[in-house]
Amino acid sequence: MPRDLNINSVLVIGSGPIIIGQAAEFDYSGTQACRTLKEAGLRVILVNNNPATIMTDPGIADVTYMEPLTIPYLTEIISRERPDALLPTLGGQVGLNLASELSRHGVLDRFGVKLLGTSLQAIAKAEDRMEFKQAMIEMGQPVAKSAIVSTVQDALSAAAEIGYPVIVRPAYTLGGTGGGMATDALDLKTITEQGLRYSPVCQVLIEASIAGWKEIEYEVIRDGAGNAITICNMENIDPVGIHTGDSIVVAPCQTLSDQELQMLRTASLQIVGALGISGGCNVQLALHPESMEYCVIEVNPRVSRSSALASKATGYPIAKVATLVSLGYNLDEIENAVTGTTACFEPALDYVVVKIPRWPFDKFSTANRSLGSQMKATGEVMAIGRNLETALQKAIRSLEIKLEDLYLPALTPLSDDALYRKLALRDDERIFVLAELFRRGYELEELHRRTRIDRYFLHKIYGLVQWESLLATEELSAELLREAKQLGFTDKSIARYRSTTADAIRALRAEHNIKPSFKMVDTCAGEFAARTPYFYSSYEQEDEAGPLDSERVVVIGSGPIRIGQGVEFDYCSVRASLGLREAGRAAIVINNNPETVSTDFDTSSRLYFEPLTAEDVIGILEKEQPQGIMVQFGGQTAVNLAESISRAGFKVLGTDADAMDVCEDRERFDQMLAELDIPRPEGRTARSAEQAEQLAAELGFPVLVRPSYVLGGRSMAIVENLDDLHRYLREAVQVSPDHPILIDRYLTGKEIEVDVISDGEDILIPGIMQHIERAGVHSGDSIAVYPPVDVTDEQSASIVDYCRRIARKLNIRGLMNLQFVLYRNNVFVLEVNPRASRTVPFLSKVTGIPIVKLATRIMLGETLQQMGITPGLGETPGYTSIKMPVFSFNKLTEVETSLGPEMKSTGEAIGVAASLPEALYKAFLGAGLTLPKQGKALVTIANRDKQEALPIISALHNAGWSLYATKGTAKCLLEHGLSVETVNKATEQSPNVLELIRSGEVQLVVNTLTQGKNPQRDGFRIRRAAVEYNIPCLTSLDTLAALLEAMTDEAAVTVQAFGAK
Amino acid sequence: MHKQVSYLLLEDGSLFSGHPIGAWREQPGEVVFNTSMTGYQEILTDPSYAGQIIVLTFPLIGNYGTTPKFTESNSIHAHGLIVSESCATPSHWQSQSPLDGYLKTNNVPGLSGLDTRALTRHLRERGTMRGALVQDLQSTDHWLEQLRSYQSEPAIANLVSTPAAYRASEQGSWRVAVLDFGAKSNIVRSLAALDAEVIVYPASTPVQKLLACSPDAVVLSNGPGDPANCTQGIKAAKELLGAVPLMGICLGHQLLGLAMGAKTYRLKFGHRGGNHPVKDLRSGRVSITSQNHGYAVALDGQTDIEITHINLYDGSVEGICHRELPVFSVQYHPEACPGPTDSRYLFEQLKDTATAWRRS
Ligand SMILES: Nc1ncnc2c1ncn2[C@@H]1O[C@H](COP(=O)(O)OP(=O)(O)O)[C@@H](O)[C@H]1O
């Protein structure tokens, strides 16, 4: 059926800020949807308050609203734009839930907005755990025994009937939020309470456990005529019990017979047909490992994280086809853009794909790492190989956790018992634990019994471990070396087993002419010639990647989404790639993140889906012989490769590798600033504990300490006094001559951040951003305001001046990001990053300056002047924009939530409005932080903050809030005439603070950090309790002040359109 | 650690190296590729592959082992198997033997460790061709000569057909005679599942003898070889037209086509896999089908034949029916095994046709 010609404009709702369970995959699907709709000649209206995305960039939609994703704002946008239709199934769970709500509130009817694709009834049938179960039973599809409950009491009686263990699965949440496995009534009570709190409809499913079965997923697309195809099937190496988002996944399935696969495929198609889905969806099934018995786990009636993975794993553009189906096209009317044949087919793979989640435990050392039905990963990597070993090893090194293969050194000292205990926890390192146990001679059967991981996968791990000893003992003949490379071992890991260097192995390879050959992902296993293919490496005979004829430039991507390096860098990579193509170059992207736009088949001229290590990247460079390589856009991942790339004789475009080194090498950096006469907070390097004490005393407390060898704000702390310093040296970081620590004076002041476009001579600063939270809170976790509110002209002039001097000195060509602190009216440089930054997409959007594109052209040789750009500070617009961090603490148990110099947020929301309070209001709202006008607040303030806290707390009080406080804080507040109720500390008798939080009495918790991050401490427990009970908890007084300011905003709902013509 | 190296030699002189597997020996055959990702055992035992060397494009083969449960006939008629990796340590509750052992038991040679994608692309570009598994480089000249003069067995279907008629499904509410040109077992199983009594006849069975059992329907099965060479089958199909409801599958479809005056032609590299979209022109619905054929039917001005199904990849004919007579056929495999079961409805269609025919 051709599309409905009455539809001329479509509203697309994005998925908002990135949180665990909802990451960049919806930028991929949403961007593809917008492009597809536009190509179909429709006017696209986009709403998404995530400024880091490609989809919200000019040119993707016809008009973009970066407004809070709430009913009032959406209603306002609909009433202004009058879209003919709404596409609800490409913006993740958030987009879907909003579409349902809009319909329920009658907004869609009122404005005559037609819903495209799957009907809301069908969506409800799939999403509502009860309706879904019912539908399955009617259809004769097997489901695990279960009961739907909305009270703890009912949960307990249901479980008694079903029998423990049971799993709690909340309705309408994502990433398994609030769910978990309960082995007894006590567990069940806690988990159910939590699940009910998180479920927007206060409904959870209590279900018999089928943990240990094989977890299988099918990606299905069905059109309005009822044609349905499966794009891909995927097998979780981790059996049922670990969320698919936290499982290591292979595609296609590896251990199922054709009979089993056809049975599950047929079931999936039947289910999707019976639910009446039209568009893309995902069916999760569990297959008994030793019979044909299976259960349906769930159906996601929308494009999902798995769709993004399936799309990249097969080359099939699921989001695009799903969009066209929603418009009314039948599958056989749609073309497969890759092969030029029909899109109505099922891709055939001739390789295997492995996905490994990327967990944030490197950032959160205290977190509970054990995996279960609630997702904890922030992102994922995908790797492609002609065999499983290669795909697995490539995936491991793509994670950027400093591992080359299955060897995790930290496990070596552990006892066998400790390893078994770790295995039982099923944590993020389980695959390395398995390898270590194999190394120690443990039996495969025993490990199978303990993990329920299929023997096939265990054999593969075992095989790799055997190869380790082979590599260590056998003579390294050309044949053995080739075979090792075919299994995906890197030169570095081969070198480690042979106690030699990677360079030596590399030389040996050159001698025997063993080099990677590149294969295509073409959707059809070579059956047809492909037009827009992408590539992966192998060590087989034929290399299919023919020469590109235009000038080639490589963009190094940013790898998996993790805390500190999010979708912003994918935005930059995509923009660079598009900029290169506009400039007539062939843009070659290398990346390994399946969730992103950068790995979409039509973003670049050529995509290599590969790990971002020196060896892998250089293998590609040697093949492509590009004219230049761009390392500024892929975050620290790409910057870290600069040196190896130039050492291998390739040309890094723009700023050179040495300038990058200056920014990272503390001594060289200090020296440069000294030469330029630019102040920075005084700092020293300490090589022993004694020296640290002495230097700290010299500098004067408070000081900021961090190990010199870690990047990214890890293990950074503000230390107030000698005691604190001792504790830090004892608990957090060992100092030694080889591992010095850096000690800086901690300057309490306003933090400023700028991004700079520089051609080596002139600079353009699109805008200066001021942080709400003072320096000391990581720039990624602070609320940023643009344009700044209280930076004087003089300060602003110094900032521009410093930027220019540094840019010239380092000969920055491209981008540079700087952070400053304003301390006693002076400007101090905190850090210089010679690359694109987290704030580039935000600034690009709110200033309208295409930052990455300009930087790209500079890197290709143009100057600002040639591009007709006036250097200096960009003009400020007549509105205020806020960038607000968003956290995912509810997914990560036992994690410290207090803000500090280490970054913790997973995403960001934007607020744009004419006034600061309104912009703040929108940003808070968009980040999910809302407060009632009046309520009750629990306040516990550290001694040093008490003076400063008084006016802010009294403002809160005056706004109509009643206060609870622990003894010390209460005393101080009382003394200053505020009425407050005193509560006992957590360790004291009831009723105490923790009970107060759990009782639901308070709607806000304000808690400033006293000292340390010890989970035993009161503060920590208060903050965690607040998270677990879903109560806003502010740890910075600056944030509270801003929130109060936002709350004064009484203005009506106003919205601002970007890109409207 | 030293693995033996052997080769696949193609008639155009190209050479691919791998390691011998199965019951290794030098052996010629027609080299074809199949893109199914699973179902290797069903493919191996499909008699339509008689005389062919099968290249599986999916690189990891043998992961779930082998079992008598997944066979489509009682032996392997293919001349060889070429894979990238043959799994030595399969894992599956039904598995009884690893692939390599299974090949040995069935006396079939093969190669592993070959760049199967390069080979597939080669065949795609140059078309299906003959090739031989050869031991070492010394014998290539000898084999090249052999390959260039190699003639495939003209009446190859006879070699894989049942030697004697047998009752494959004892009882049922309707009776089907299957004319066996190399039938896959699941054709019989699919019919039996629809309560059919099934009698399987050798390909050479005279039509009178076939009709003597008074079947409600006759199925012309799949099988190997060039349909135009299967004169016996074409003759039988001609005689059966109008005498009884007919269903043709794969080779059976081609024979019916030829019997009704249509032509057959050789496809460049065939259709072999489990992902080909086929559109039912009457309902407009698309099914994903299981395919294995190197020839196809083309109409030549026949007005009594209706094209019912087409392949959405290349527009080739995938199904036809007679405008008046109860006769229909499909080029693909509604019995699946391996592959999608979307087209099972065709057997029901046969049952309906047969029932209606008997009533009238
Ligand atoms: N009955 C069950 N027994 C054991 N584990 C289960 C059961 N049902 C679901 N799970 C596990 O919980 C995970 C999350 O459940 P799911 O309903 O898919 O949540 P979400 O909607 O967040 O994806 C699944 O991926 C699966 O591993």
Ligand SMILES: Nc1ncnc2c1ncn2[C@@H]1O[C@H](COP(=O)(O)OP(=O)(O)O)[C@@H](O)[C@H]1O
């Ligand atoms: N000397 C200092 N005084 C005050 N705050 C500082 C100082 N040095 C760093 N910070 C704070 O710590 C945060 C992280 O430090 P930074 O060097 O930028 O690390 P990263 O590499 O993680 O960005 C900064 O955003 C700032 O808020």
Ligand SMILES: [Mg+2]
């Ligand atoms: Mg799920």
Ligand SMILES: [Mg+2]
């Ligand atoms: Mg910083």
